[in-house]
Amino acid sequence: MRETDLPPVLVTGGAGYIGSHAALALLDRGCKVVIIDDLSTGSELLIPKGAIFVRGRAGDRALVARVIASHGIEAIMHFAASISVGDSVTQPGDYYRNNFVETLALAETAISSGVSAMVFSSTAAVYAENDGAALEEKAPLQPINPYGWSKMMAEQMLRDLAAADGRLSLGILRYFNVAGADPKGRSGQNSRHAHHLIEIATQVVTGKRGSFTVYGDDYATHDGTGVRDYVHVSDIAEAHVLLLRACLEERGCSRLFNLGYGQGNSVIEVIDALERVSGGAVPRVMGPRRAGDPARLVANADAAKSLGWTPQYDDLETIVGHALAWERTRIAAMASANDQIKLFGADEQRLKLVVEDEAATILDEVSELTAMSSKRSALERQRGIDVASYKSMGRRTVNGGENP
Ligand SMILES: O=c1ccn([C@@H]2O[C@H](COP(=O)(O)OP(=O)(O)O[C@H]3O[C@H](CO)[C@H](O)[C@H](O)[C@H]3O)[C@@H](O)[C@H]2O)c(=O)[nH]1
Known part of the structure; x- marks a missing residue:
């Protein structure tokens, strides 16, 4: 095929x-x-x-x-x-x-x-x-x-x-352990709550997090950290x-x-590779083991x-390099989305104008009706008819024939 x-x-x-x-x-x-x-x-x-x-x-x-x-x-x-x-x-x-x-x-x-x-x-x-x-x-x-x-x-x-x-x-x-990102920068990890090693570590490089916690350095591996x-x-x-x-x-x-x-690469090897690729430091804190983590997979x-x-x-450096490039692209995309939200704000403004326009039309209609009604009242007054008393007269009549 x-x-x-x-x-x-x-x-x-x-x-x-x-x-x-x-x-x-x-x-x-x-x-x-x-x-x-x-x-x-x-x-x-x-x-x-x-x-x-x-x-x-x-x-x-x-x-x-x-x-x-x-x-x-x-x-x-x-x-x-x-x-x-x-x-x-x-x-x-x-x-x-x-x-x-x-x-x-x-x-x-x-x-x-x-x-x-x-x-x-x-x-x-x-x-x-x-x-x-x-x-x-x-x-x-x-x-x-x-x-x-x-x-x-x-x-x-x-x-x-x-x-x-x-x-x-x-x-x-x-x-x-799936990692890295599209080499052309079209996709990558975008979790709401990052919990994978490389995603978290790239967020340290970009400044979203202050440091990286290594989950255990007492495993039976070559440097004590988990191997994947x-x-x-x-x-x-x-x-x-x-x-x-x-x-x-x-x-x-x-x-x-x-x-x-x-x-297999250890947690430390991954972090070191990211430091080499980014040219920046990834401050690391040694923490306890995470429940359920095997030493080596x-x-x-x-x-x-x-x-x-x-x-x-x-190649580990290629993988972390692509992940880092994506994280930077993602940050830029989010910034542009924020700009779009501002644009959406402009749309909301337009929506408000439409609503206001509609409201103005309604107000026009109401005032026309009011004008018509007051015109009618004026007409009725001219003819010597008091609508309110006419109505109440009628009601009294209907309710029990109590004429004033
Ligand atoms: O902040 C962190 C995050 C992870 N690690 C360590 O990094 C290694 C890799 O952890 P990940 O969370 O990135 O990945 P896992 O190996 O736990 O799990 C992954 O591989 C599994 C396959 O066994 C499943 O597919 C699962 O969905 C997928 O998340 C582990 O030794 C872990 O302890 C840290 O030290 N600090």
Whole structure:
């Protein structure tokens, strides 16, 4: 299949961090992209130019069926999900509903609408804790939080549905630590409450935060801080396109891959890289461990290479550099949005004028009526009729015949 042969694709969660990058990767290939996003955590700022945007839930069966039919959708990339591990512990119902129930509705709609392929966004959080060895796809699964469980359950449900249908091809990608931003500065992280290492650290560089807290420096790692496999979001997006194409070429297949680089970097190494790239200091404070954090989480991502996946940005300085560039772009965009709010203020001013104009018209009409009424009174007076006494005369008559 040639690159331009990709059919129209529905991207759920395309106003989010990873979804918007996948949409960009598709658009860059000339593919028609329709985004469904309810903007609960996504942002209009991230919706790529050229994508068709529909506001709504991925689990809204009627809406999705309509979108599939009206846009000729043949494939779906499903990113819409809740992703905060901490929140999943305090609001598990939201996570099972959003990540499992909504995915079930989407998959059933996709199948009944004859969609050929679906790629599902999963996570390394489905794996059981291990001794830090690189994790292969066949490593034992045992999530330690509702987020991981909701994704693991959704994976299994999708496999069962696809197998029963026999025609839907299913691709599942388990990401490790997604980071960085579009090299062309078109998208990046835009969380309302940043909680990922690189996003927080870039906010220290740009002055939004005063310092960075390292969550634990007593792990059994080379410098005592947590080690993760940081993967550039544009490489993640590229893997989605490759997997989607493979799924479209082999009807009814089921494929699963880890996405990581197979190399681990510690918290300190990430912060040091950011200092080198930015040329500024990232003041750091050593803090206690964060609950639920494993010491080391690194992928064995050899299998993904069979897709022809050749990462382009597997270099820590490139990843943090792109993240920092985006954070600066985002700040500039927000400043421009503030300007637009000022413009909106001007619109409000115009609205006020319209209202005032309308009010003036109403006042004119009222004064016309008043004038008419006083004209009538004058006329009545001229004719010697006192309307008030006439009325009261009538009432008295009706009520009991008491004439004065
Ligand atoms: O302010 C901070 C933030 C993070 N960290 C440390 O930085 C590392 C990375 O933490 P992140 O919060 O950036 O990412 P996680 O590894 O906790 O989790 C990520 O990867 C998971 C995969 O296991 C899930 O996909 C999850 O959604 C995603 O947030 C950890 O050692 C963490 O303790 C700090 O020291 N200080």
